Amino acid sequence: MDFRTPSHLVPILERIRSFVDSELIPLEPLFLLGDFDALWPVLEEKRAMVKAERLWAPQLPTEFGGTGLSLLDFAFISLELGRSVLGHYVFNCQAPDVGNMELLHQFGSDEQKERYLKPLAAGEIRSCFSMTEPEFAGSNPVYMATTAVKDGDDYVINGHKWFSTAAEGAAFTVVMAVTDPDASRYRRASQIIVPLDTPGFRIVCNTPVMGDRGSGWASHAEVMFEDCRVPQSNIIGEEGAGFAMAQERLGPGRIHHAMRWIGICERALELTCRHAVGRRLSSNQFLADQQTIQNWIAESRAEIDAARWMVLNAAWLIDTEGAYAARVEISTIKFFVANVLQRVLDRAIQVHGGLGVTDYTPLAFWFRHERAARIYDGADEVHKRVLARRILKPYREA
Amino acid sequence: MDFRTPSHLVPILERIRSFVDSELIPLEPLFLLGDFDALWPVLEEKRAMVKAERLWAPQLPTEFGGTGLSLLDFAFISLELGRSVLGHYVFNCQAPDVGNMELLHQFGSDEQKERYLKPLAAGEIRSCFSMTEPEFAGSNPVYMATTAVKDGDDYVINGHKWFSTAAEGAAFTVVMAVTDPDASRYRRASQIIVPLDTPGFRIVCNTPVMGDRGSGWASHAEVMFEDCRVPQSNIIGEEGAGFAMAQERLGPGRIHHAMRWIGICERALELTCRHAVGRRLSSNQFLADQQTIQNWIAESRAEIDAARWMVLNAAWLIDTEGAYAARVEISTIKFFVANVLQRVLDRAIQVHGGLGVTDYTPLAFWFRHERAARIYDGADEVHKRVLARRILKPYREA
């Protein structure tokens, strides 16, 4: 048993941390105050720096321009990147692109890799993922109305999706659609690539989320597929494998998210400590001297540590035994870490007082936009049920 | 002992509830999606309707165009109005104007009443309140840098304030400024009226709060007073009474807020129930059938009821024995109800899933903007300390 950070990783993490501190955190106000037009060009410069540093796409194998690191390694990196709202994007490992890259890498045809994965990996294009439908509960992922019907060499897709994150400005989406309504529950749907310039596809709007329609990568579109026709070769993997691949996609995806959340927590705690020691309450007392503040710092620290070990163990387990072997751990971290995140952010805001609800720190952004962490990719309730049933199974059979 | 809603109030509450449901809730999307230019004119029409219905300014005595109801009566009304994000504004009992009206009514000179209270009560002008300073912890209300120095017949005011809610478009502010730095701790500051067209006053910006700079009444300004000169007759009450009047102002103010929060909770619970019974999870199961959802509905109901009785009792106590006698109760409701509010909203959002984080319901607005309820007018921690010290006092003396 060994709890040491892998030694090859230590210098990489230091370089990334330093890059985030010096290059990205200073840009956060542009993002937080919504000055996207000024922001996007500067971010392109930063992305070029990351490429030049050979830190680009840390989740990808080297053949696709990545670092060739393990999932466990990437988990550590995701934490460092998560400390800034800009980290993952600048390193080209932002959701939903990161999921699409992993999907295409694992299941894509050679042609798909050439046409979609390569430019995505290079950061030349962006993509999105169209799964959730406004009329259906996301907690039941096999329950959906979007269909892809074969017609000649094509699929003709009809459906209504929302939370197609980052659709604005994306080159293509991966849509989850029912290809065989008569198949068994988990074999009905497939995942199909739809370039966004395909006739019949349209963005209805960027959904206003927590007061904010967002922009580009940082937006969540509602989209329509109306007799949207793509070649059958655009299917990823085999027909009916949509649900299975979505599950597969979510395994590492939850590691990414969970470590990103822990990165957010670490930053929130840093901001908390810095504010607490600097904020004078009276001539001889600082906020950091208050026992309540100290309690919160200790509680956040403990919860963050607990969360980190759980996620690192899950990443290690996926690396060593595969995502299937780690499915209990993956469900566990999803709800556990998302709740730690919410509590840590809540405490951080309370310590900051009025400042905490302004956009002069990233806390308020995270507070409102990461509220969804307990909802997306399976709400807390869904994961708890999954976990409990797995735990109960041997007892029922006994 | 009698827990019945006062009978004279029942028909009034029904009329208000019906007005909110039919006239205001349909307008909420304009507010929630930020279409303020379309919104403000329609709201003026609604305000005219409220006046015509003689429901205007329910917190004010009839001589100022109000309803002449008691604080307890107004508490019930505030709950009904709180069910919509637009309720208090349309009835002219929105913060911070409502506080300024009460202040001027109680402590203002005849001239001040004529010049400031009357048009405010009539809804012809708006006002703001400038107390919090970015450089000082709001939890210590006697700790501030803004000064008002006598010069001839004037005060010359210098200082930097933020969270001057609704300054944009307001006619005047009431500023808290140190008039005698050598006085005892609680006698240093005074409250002074400053018309916003006074030279030396400027709005630095609307502070971005939870992703949103807001507009007009729904905004929080950062403001500067630079050699800002007003006649000494603009002082409200006597010199050095600023802190005492602020405390006095906060008594009923906390009733207003707390009942507004309970109104929010009631609406959140209504939305929750409606969504839960309508949301199908599978062919034969609805969200409302889930035990977890039922637990949350029950817990929210219980907490809302608990909160409501506490606030009604506090309002009744202020009516019957005065704000001073009720100070323990006032501190208690402030933190208790603000925390109930946060939990109820959090559960409501979780039940709504993805929809809950969009701006298609008011939940996301309240989730982000009422996070400050645990901070403004005294953070939880401040009120808990005040309450605990009062409870401990007889034991220390024993």
Added chain:
Amino acid sequence: MDFRTPSHLVPILERIRSFVDSELIPLEPLFLLGDFDALWPVLEEKRAMVKAERLWAPQLPTEFGGTGLSLLDFAFISLELGRSVLGHYVFNCQAPDVGNMELLHQFGSDEQKERYLKPLAAGEIRSCFSMTEPEFAGSNPVYMATTAVKDGDDYVINGHKWFSTAAEGAAFTVVMAVTDPDASRYRRASQIIVPLDTPGFRIVCNTPVMGDRGSGWASHAEVMFEDCRVPQSNIIGEEGAGFAMAQERLGPGRIHHAMRWIGICERALELTCRHAVGRRLSSNQFLADQQTIQNWIAESRAEIDAARWMVLNAAWLIDTEGAYAARVEISTIKFFVANVLQRVLDRAIQVHGGLGVTDYTPLAFWFRHERAARIYDGADEVHKRVLARRILKPYREA
């Protein structure tokens, strides 16, 4: 609306409080350290004093030797008595006798009142109630195996019960038994009086509960009914009415319990404050100066107040509109107050440190024996479900 304690009650409450402080609290160590042989005789003296003071059986009408007060009045008294572990017993309003008295008073025949209610009301005998069965989940009160079969003029009862509180030394039990297994769900069972000297009845043992088998009134027996024969005239109310009467019994019963719990909370908070001001942490600091301790005191105070208003309102509603009209409120207080109780006790123990887990204060007794408050008379989960379904009903029908 009026939140004042009824004026006729004020002097009564003062007398009771003074009696509890001077006569009962000094006896608590005998109870807490298990010196029951010394305790029971002294308690009889105290009961005689209570009778002489005409405070006896405050829940009963005067014709049965009680005070003739309303349920709301009794709620206030129950709080005062709850401050001591001995209060309810000494005033003859202890569970389960109080429930049996109410049952017999409301539904008993004249003969039953003469034979069972009178000596019970006079405190000459004690009784118990046999409902819960070890093999069946208490959360489903219509699911049980005990039967009462007619044979000649008798019922022949067979069954196995536990948590027959206070059976040791009792004169009779009221047993819930199935009299018609073919009736509809809620009409199967009846309540039948069984004198404990009836052949076929036996106490298996006092169940060890939280480390303690208890003694006499303060014990929980496991009992067997084996061909236990009683005259059919021993049935209370009509056949099949067992469940309905149990529900009826529980309405006021929950007021009693909930106010008793609030009395416990008040005492726990008193002990907390007294310990905190007296406990020196260092030469110049006391426990009461710690912000964490102050937070807990404030949180407990707020929760106790919230709980008290809810229960008083429920009692008032039962008095004015009957138990059926108040059923939502009754379910709500059951789980809300039981959870407040657990949190308040937990904080009180933590403040007391090592002393808190000893039996030198009543806190440890309450901590372990009132853990069951979230279980008996319907677990939290049951009440939440009941409450949620009632709240959801109009939405489902809409």
Added chain:
Amino acid sequence: MDFRTPSHLVPILERIRSFVDSELIPLEPLFLLGDFDALWPVLEEKRAMVKAERLWAPQLPTEFGGTGLSLLDFAFISLELGRSVLGHYVFNCQAPDVGNMELLHQFGSDEQKERYLKPLAAGEIRSCFSMTEPEFAGSNPVYMATTAVKDGDDYVINGHKWFSTAAEGAAFTVVMAVTDPDASRYRRASQIIVPLDTPGFRIVCNTPVMGDRGSGWASHAEVMFEDCRVPQSNIIGEEGAGFAMAQERLGPGRIHHAMRWIGICERALELTCRHAVGRRLSSNQFLADQQTIQNWIAESRAEIDAARWMVLNAAWLIDTEGAYAARVEISTIKFFVANVLQRVLDRAIQVHGGLGVTDYTPLAFWFRHERAARIYDGADEVHKRVLARRILKPYREA
């Protein structure tokens, strides 16, 4: 990085688990129902079996008859032993003896090792530890009244202690006493061995703790030292090192406790699952089908996992870098795991309903006796303050 259980340990853990299941759990009713006279002799047989199996004293080096395993290894074992209330005692690694063995092994003189450690390690005698004083807050460990004054070749000890766990039947105690009141705060006290047959030592009583005075090893004595005279050679380590050694003792001690608590949690979860699948709610529904129960199982599983990784990491850190390097982690696990324990037990009891508060499972024992886990060896509040101050230190210095 490697999260695998050390391979040499796997068969040992399996043997221990099997021994606990087959030999100890069946004996628990004797313990839980207080039948100590029957219990102690059987436990001696089990201890002999453990010795024969060469699993005895797993925390000790082989030269003292132990297994020679690392602290990390012992952590895993402590979890397995913690699943039964009898585990640690039967393996001779029960508190407080385990701490005294570690203390004597690390700091004892050769003579002390021969005379006290050897028989302790062999399980021939028991011991206790006398630190806490009823008159002083345990949260301030340098604040005490017990003194040891040199007189000739002896120390003359006077003082009053309680929570001298397991004093009844012990051969000696280690007492913490002030040897130099004028020394700096942390150098005042020393640890001195006092055989319990020393004149002037007496057990005042076994303190009643949570309704229970206990017996032998399972008791907590209040003791007096009245002119109690022991040779100066009975001091452990050097004079004034008492506090430092206590800190040293607590490092591994917290690993032992924390892993024991996790063992308790695992057992509580096993009992929960078994009860939930076996408990029928109606003809076609079991407790395990309830979503609330499933939520609790999932939440407990997640919290237990989180706790386990934190403790294993802390043990590993002590093994690899020493207790001083791990002091932040040691403070963190103390309060984090103790709180997980309390929540897991609380949920387990709630699932068990009435059965949960009886002594027919070990849950009620743990619920009441492990409430102290948040108090002994530093209350939550103390550890949070320690942790927060260490976290804040670099920020204050920046």
